């Protein structure tokens with residue numbers, strides 16, 4: 001029986017989508033550094049789903065298809081407004097919204113490659129509209145209908161902020177989407193694969209994955225990073241904050257990683273973007289606090305920033321509220337989840353491990369009339 005806590009180091013499946021070897025992250029063999037510099041999120045969707053980079057016309061066709069499906073049923077937003085949004089985390093709303101989207105899809109339970117690809121496309125296009133609309137509704141504003149002529153990144157920022165992003169903003173958001181798109185067998189991807197390995201549908205797989213991404217040990221850390229930076233407030237308060245947190249044995253959000261022990265290769269890109277955007281928006285303190293925090297944690301605990309750390313100040317500078325950071329992570333990771341769902345369907349076997357039972361054995365059943373505490377504990 002396997003006894004590794006949290007399945008650390010366990011190889012649970014074969015995959016040709018994403019690799020992490022010697023601290024180097026690759027999508028389908030392409031180094032993340034090169035993809036972050038050169039590619040668009042639409043290209044990454046193609047790469048993850050179809051296994052190779054697209055040709056020009058293939059990329060055009062994918063962009064067209066995404067744009068064709070970017071509208072969501074008006075009923076979706078009516079439902080969204082009916083949720084008690086003021087006191088519900090947007091990840092919970094998103095979890096319900098994606099599940100609802102499945103209900104509106106007449107082909108939800110159709111199980112063949114063509115139908116699954118069509119559902120994936122609809123989901124990837126619409127999840128962006130839902131998250132941007134949710135961001136608006138949370139601020140008491142009306143959702144803005146998507147445009148059909150913009151890049152994935154620009155359309156999201158347009159639907160959220162009501163104005164076209166600058167080139168710098170569009171590029172930064174595109175790069176963040178590229179960097180978050182997939183990450184081997186992380187907890188939410190594993191969840192999606194377990195779900196669809198029962199031959200459940202794509203919407204169920206993504207809904208399950210959203211539930212897993214929400215947690216603070218996973219994607220839920222990014223919003224909490226910004227909350228922490230705000231709580232710290234200035235560079236001269238960083239040291240005292242870290243001392244107190246470590247004394248109370250609190251986890252510092254955005255640091256540490258199960259797989260990377262010498263640093264997350266995505267963090268340096270987000271760090272550069274954080275520097276650029278905090279200067280551009282005249283809010284340098286978020287970067288300065290982040291740098292000091294990272295220096296102290298490296299010195300004291302050998303802990304290094306993960307993908308969630310610098311993405312916080314990046315999103316903040318793009319005018320996005322903290323609570324929407326994790327839903328945005330989900331918009332990007334949907335590309336990876338879907339690639340893994342396809343891979344799972346293509347060579348499926350039910351995922352059903354065993355547990356090492358450590359509870360009591362051979363307990364005699366005592367009828368309730370005769371039961372007392374001593375007999376049952």
Ligand SMILES: CC(=O)SCCNC(=O)CCNC(=O)[C@H](O)C(C)(C)COP(=O)(O)OP(=O)(O)OC[C@H]1O[C@@H](n2cnc3c(N)ncnc32)[C@H](O)[C@@H]1OP(=O)(O)O
Pocket residue numbers: 006216217218219221250251252253254255256257258259301303306307308
């Ligand atoms: C997209 C993503 O999911 S990236 C991860 C996002 N999550 C976070 O940023 C939350 C903060 N980080 C963490 O909780 C962890 O580092 C995780 C969940 C990412 C990895 O967890 P694990 O691989 O299980 O490592 P584990 O929690 O056992 O940590 C090992 C040691 O480092 C410490 N440690 C790890 N991360 C942190 C942290 N962020 N702050 C303080 N201490 C930490 C642990 O307390 C533990 O110390 P101990 O051995 O003295 O008990």
Ligand SMILES: O=C([O-])CC(=O)C(=O)O
Pocket residue numbers: 182183185186187218258259306307
């Ligand atoms: O791989 C992990 O465990 C978490 C992570 O960084 C991600 O999902 O991007």
